[in-house]
Amino acid sequence: MADVERLGSAPRDVLQALLEAVADAVYLVDPDGRVVFANPAALRLLGYSAEEELLGRVSHPTIHHSHWDGSHFPQEECPMLRPRLTGETVRVYGDCFWRPDGSKFRVAYSSAPLAMPEGRGAVVVFRDVTSRMEDEAAAQRAAVEHARAAEIHASRARIVEAADAERRRLGRDLHDGAQQRLVRVLLALRMAGRGADDETRELLDGAAAEADAAIAELRALAAGIHPQILTNRGIAAAVESLTGPLPLLVEASIPETRYAASVEAAAYFVIAEGLTNVLKHAQANVARVTVRDEGAWLVIEVADDGRGGVDVAAGSGLRGLEDRVAALDGTFEVADGPVGTRLRAQLPLT
């Protein structure tokens, strides 16, 4: 290792021992860019079994000829060789070095100017950072993935919230607008009928019956969109008005408490869809609706004693509930119970 003698005034054997002992890989280039020294760590990382294979070669075309993607790396652009020309020290993270067998690895290096008897060379200290960069890339991918999932979740919540607001508005407009007007028409027809002759009264009664039917249809429509009573009085009252006319025994236990509009809407639609399914599919004698406030969660259950055999994939009603509940960060389960079917939704209250 005669070239270490070029290192000026430091005792040769001390320097050599030091360079051979350090864990970092170190090599020196002379003013022409030729490798004049490489410590064992450098030789090992660069894939040389003996130093003669590397010493005397110009470093750039030997170990630094291409970028990571394989494209050519012109020597004029190489920052590692700049210290020789300008006297500055250069630090680079994430560059790559190439081995004689064509394999490559990621490096972090510093290149510092070094005065040599024949001019200015450079001392390069480097480290293999391949696995560290892979870890960093994986962490970054995970962070991007996480952010994307959070964004999808937030946008789903926004969509449900916007749709709910629109349903509330439609329900309110139907209730306050068309429905109220029809009620006034109905009253006018009834009053007009009182003083009229038989023939006219028959016509007016017919018209009043039509208006009555139109009011009932509008009310049903508004209830399907967003019942006014849910906005005004909450889940318990809305469910009561829903179950009153049903040809089914419904046992309901629901607190009178008011919750956020999105929670009340989700709870109501779980119950409405659950009861509709009981009527449509279950052939049940009784349905049980339970809403429990457990502090952090509102738990909603709809159970029946029917024939069971619920299948989420078979329709769109239950899947729609799953989406709605997931948008609120809740959980939704559908299961055949000991008898019949049971839906269970948990909605966070915080």
Ligand SMILES: Nc1ncnc2c1ncn2[C@@H]1O[C@H](COP(=O)(O)OP(=O)(O)O)[C@@H](O)[C@H]1O
């Ligand atoms: N309470 C129930 N009892 C028995 N079967 C049910 C019950 N609820 C749902 N199902 C079954 O699960 C399927 C999916 O329900 P759903 O998603 O609400 O779709 P839809 O009611 O539009 O058919 C239904 O088609 C029905 O076969």
Ligand SMILES: [Mg+2]
């Ligand atoms: Mg259904």
